Amino acid sequence: MSDTDSFIDEVTEEVRRDRLFAMMRKYGWIGILAIVLIVGGAAWNEYTKSRDQAAAEALGDAITAALAADDAAGRAEALETVETEDAGGRAVVDFLRAAALAADDRAEQAVDLLDGISLDGDLPLIYRNIAAFKALTLKSESADPAELRTGFEALATPGSPLRLLAEEQLAVLDIREGNDQAAIDRLQAILDDAEVTTDLQQRASQVIVALGGEPADSRG
Known part of the structure; x- marks a missing residue:
């Protein structure tokens, strides 16, 4: 290879490096942002999983404590104080409270709770159907x-x-x-x-x- 060819190759390589560095300066932030998003997304996913698990465990403990009451009236009262922001969890609590109210001869209040579940569009269809069915059976003697x-x-x-x-x-x-x-x-x-x-x-x-x-x- 002649000195001229070697010189041309060196210049060409230098131009390529300059272009690469220019592109990195111009678009390098995209790669950095992608890395941040990937790492941040994984961290957020772990956080939300941990948060949801903790909330589910807390709800389970609260329900267990409420159901430990000696009579239906006590269970209904204790379940009324159980709080949750999750629609499904709220439905479970209301199902249990409706059962306690019905056992305490307060069928009308139980039906009101079940009707609320059956009309909640945020809940899965099976929840709404079960609530509607239970409400109808509770009203079977009076409706x-x-x-x-x-x-x-x-x-x-x-x-x-x-x-x-x-x-x-x-x-x-x-x-x-x-x-x-x-x-x-x-x-x-x-x-x-x-x-x-x-x-x-x-x-x-x-x-x-x-x-x-x-x-x-x-x-x-």
């Missing part, structure tokens, strides 16, 4: 049958996680209204459903027999 039927029919729609339990309650309403054959047909449909549980299958069969029918096992 208008048409209101109950409308509520259970809404929970008996295809895809609802409480569909078969709602169908069972609709059969109970059929019986109350003197429509035994409608109840038998509805209970038989429950028995024919692939998703029926063993307990529900037994209850449906027993009620069909009590109504003078004969359960038909069409799934086997």
Whole structure:
């Protein structure tokens, strides 16, 4: 290689270094920012996980302490003082408090709590459906049958996680209204459903027999 070629190569390399340093001075902050964001994001993630775990543990301890009360009235009162900013945690506390209120013969207050859960759009559908179902069952002796039927029919729609339990309650309403054959047909449909549980299958069969029918096992 000639001296001229060597000189040209050195100049070219120097120009490349100058351009690289110029680019680093101009855009180097982007790389630094990316590193800061990655490290900061990891630290924030660990912090939030630790914070959420601590909050969950505190909520669990508070619930356990509240449930240690000797009677339903004491449990309801203690659960009322449990505080949490998490919507799911609040729903769990309200479910437990509603159960305590119902056990203390305060069904109306329990229904109010459950209705609040069922209408909370921030909660998963299963929470809202369970709350609506529990509220309807607590009102089963006092509410208008048409209101109950409308509520259970809404929970008996295809895809609802409480569909078969709602169908069972609709059969109970059929019986109350003197429509035994409608109840038998509805209970038989429950028995024919692939998703029926063993307990529900037994209850449906027993009620069909009590109504003078004969359960038909069409799934086997």
